[in-house]
Amino acid sequence: xxxxxxxxxxxxxxxxxxxxxxxxxxxxxxxxxxxxxxxxxxxxxxxxxxxxxxxxxxxxxxxxxxxxxxxxxxxxxxxxxxxxxxxxxxxxxxxxxxxxxxxxxxxxxxxxxxxxxxxxxxxxxxxxxxxxxxxxxxxxxxxxxxxxxxxxxxxxxxxxxxxxxxxxxxxxxxxxxxxxxxxxxxxxxxxxxxxxxxxxxxxxxxxxxxxxxxxxxxxxxxxxxxxxxxxxxxxxxxxxxxxxxxxxxxxxxxxxxxxxxxxxxxxxxxxxxxxxxxxxxxxxxxxxxxxxxxxxxxxxxxxxxxxxxxxxxxxxxxxxxx
Numbered sequence: 001x002x003x004x005x006x007x008x009x010x011x012x013x014x015x016x017x018x019x020x021x022x023x024x025x026x027x028x029x030x031x032x033x034x035x036x037x038x039x040x041x042x043x044x045x046x047x048x049x050x051x052x053x054x055x056x057x058x059x060x061x062x063x064x065x066x067x068x069x070x071x072x073x074x075x076x077x078x079x080x081x082x083x084x085x086x087x088x089x090x091x092x093x094x095x096x097x098x099x100x101x102x103x104x105x106x107x108x109x110x111x112x113x114x115x116x117x118x119x120x121x122x123x124x125x126x127x128x129x130x131x132x133x134x135x136x137x138x139x140x141x142x143x144x145x146x147x148x149x150x151x152x153x154x155x156x157x158x159x160x161x162x163x164x165x166x167x168x169x170x171x172x173x174x175x176x177x178x179x180x181x182x183x184x185x186x187x188x189x190x191x192x193x194x195x196x197x198x199x200x201x202x203x204x205x206x207x208x209x210x211x212x213x214x215x216x217x218x219x220x221x222x223x224x225x226x227x228x229x230x231x232x233x234x235x236x237x238x239x240x241x242x243x244x245x246x247x248x249x250x251x252x253x254x255x256x257x258x259x260x261x262x263x264x265x266x267x268x269x270x271x272x273x274x275x276x277x278x279x280x281x282x283x284x285x286x287x288x289x290x291x292x293x294x295x296x297x298x299x300x301x302x303x304x305x306x307x308x309x310x311x312x313x314x315x316x317x318x319x320x321x322x
Contacts, residue, residue: 022266024084024263024266025056025058025084025085026058027058027085028058028059028060028061028085029052029058029059029060029061029084029085029086029087030061030063030080030085030086030087031045031048031049031060031061031062031063031087031088031089032063032064032065032073032076032077032080032086032087032088032089033045033062033063033064033065033066033073033088033089034065034066034067034069034070034071034072034073034074034088034089034090034091034094035064035066035070035091036064036066037064040122040204040206040207040287040288040289041089041091041251042062042064043287044089044119044120044251044284044287044289045062045089046062047283047284047287048060048089048119048253048271049061049062051274051280052267052270052271052274055270055273055274056270069093069094069098069102069158069160069161069321070090070091070093070094070098071094071098071102071105071106071107073088073090073094074088074090074094074095074105074106074107075105075106075107076088077090077107077113077254077255077256078106078107078108078112078113078256078257079256080255080256081256082114082255082256082257082258082259082260083259084255084259084260084263086255086256087116087253087254087255087259087267088253088254088255089119089251089252089253090113090251090252090253090254091249091251092249092250092251092252092303092306093161093162093249095107095109095113095303096109096303096306096307096310097160097162097165097310097314098160098321100310100311100314101159101160101314101319101320101321102160102321103321109303111257112256112257113254113255113256113257114254114255114256114257114258114259114261114264114296115252115254115264115296115297115299115300115303116252116253116254116255116264116267116268116271116296116299117252117253117267117268117271117272117293117294117295117296117299118250118251118252118292118293118294118298118299118302119250119251119252119253119271119291119292119293120250120251120284120289120290120291120292121224121248121249121250121289121290121292122204122205122206122248122249122250122251122288122289122290123204123205123222123223123224123228123248123288123290124162124163124166124202124203124204124205124222124223124247124248124249125202125203125204125205125208125212125219125220125221125222125223125228125231125234126138126141126170126200126201126202126219126220126221126222126223126237127193127200127201127202127203127208127212127217127218127219127220128141128193128199128200128217128218128220129193129194129196129198129199129216129217129218130215130216130217130218131194131196131216132193132196132199133199133200133218135218135220136218136220137220137240138220138221138235138237138240138241138242139240139241141200141220142174142175142176145171145174145176145199145200146174146175146176148199150177150179151171151176151177151178151179152171152176152177152178152179152199152200153178153179153180153181153197153198153199153200154167154168154171154178154179154180154181154198154199154200154201154202155167155181155182155183155188155189155192155193155198155200155201155203156180156181156182156183156189156201156203157182157183157184157185157186157189157203158182158183158184159180159182159319159320159321160314160317160319160320160321162247162249162310163201163202163203163204164180164182164317164319165247165310165313165314165316165317165319166202166223166247166313167180167200167201167202168180168313168316168317168319169245169247169312169313169316169317170202170242170245171200172316173242174242178200180317181197181198185207186201186203186204186207186208187207189201189203190207190208190211190217193217194211194216194217202223202247204249204288205219205222205228205231205288206287206288206289207288209230209288212231219231219234220234220240221234221235221236221237221239221240221242222234222235222236222237223236223237223245223246223247223248224236224246224248225238225246227239229285230285230286247309247313250292252294252299252303253267253271254299261296264296265295265296268293268294268295268296271293272293272294275291275292275293
């Protein structure tokens with residue numbers, strides 16, 4: 001008996017022809033997003049859809065499937081018809097970290113997706129409340145934290161998030177005792193920091209830009225390989241003396257396994273070409289992200305390369321999702 005996957009793939013076999021792939025898309029393309037509307041991932045995806053709609057002459061329409069740290073949308077993407085008309089914005093966290101912390105996930109990273117392109121990186125910032133933490137550098141924070149009775153409390157957007165793992169990893173490497181305080185997101189973490197209940201967060205920069213500009217939150221370092229354009233005086237973690245700490249979240253586009261490779265490659269080319277626009281790149285930097293882009297093979301290799309580092313961070317944190 002034919003499997004469901006083969007049955008879904010059979011009607012699209014003709015699309016393997018490059019000429020037919022060039023006729024794609026001839027109807028709207030659905031773009032699944034696994035996190036709520038209004039967040040940075042949703043906003044960036046809608047911007048990508050706007051750009052690709054203009055370039056390709058067909059609508060790219062966002063469909064939200066939020067929940068379970070992106071697992072719900074990833075499962076819907078894996079089960080979609082592989083005809084090139086359903087793609088999704090996929091978080092590295094969902095496909096790399098979630099399988100390490102959830103008892104089970106409803107998809108297989110190696111088997112259930114056709115990778116398309118990396119989309120953007122979103123820097124994290126090591127941030128402290130200026131009123132409650134005297135440190136003005138990472139090394140000063142390390143010295144302060146080691147001497148602080150009971151160590152430090154660090155906030156995150158929940159157990160097993162890259163924010164949680166980054167905080168646990170940093171404190172373990174620095175030899176600082178830490179207490180994890182999970183929140184629902186930066187909207188709760190920041191008030192706790194300003195109240196002095198939490199002394200550290202290694203969190204998404206976009207969420208902290210306002211309180212940093214006001215001077216209420218002090219950025220000590222960014223977790224990218226290069227300094228962030230809007231914070232030129234803030235060092236990278238490596239420049240601050242913490243090597244091998246490039247742990248910023250990033251996102252990609254993928255389709256279900258069986259999606260015609262020619263369509264994936266064409267969409268990848270369109271994305272990479274669009275991303276070279278200087279005005280668009282500057283606009284996205286203002287939104288707290290940097291455009292990347294990749295071939296499907298480069299994306300698959302990058303995802304595989306992430307596994308060992310995050311496995312070590314999961315081990316150190318002891319994170320397990322219920």
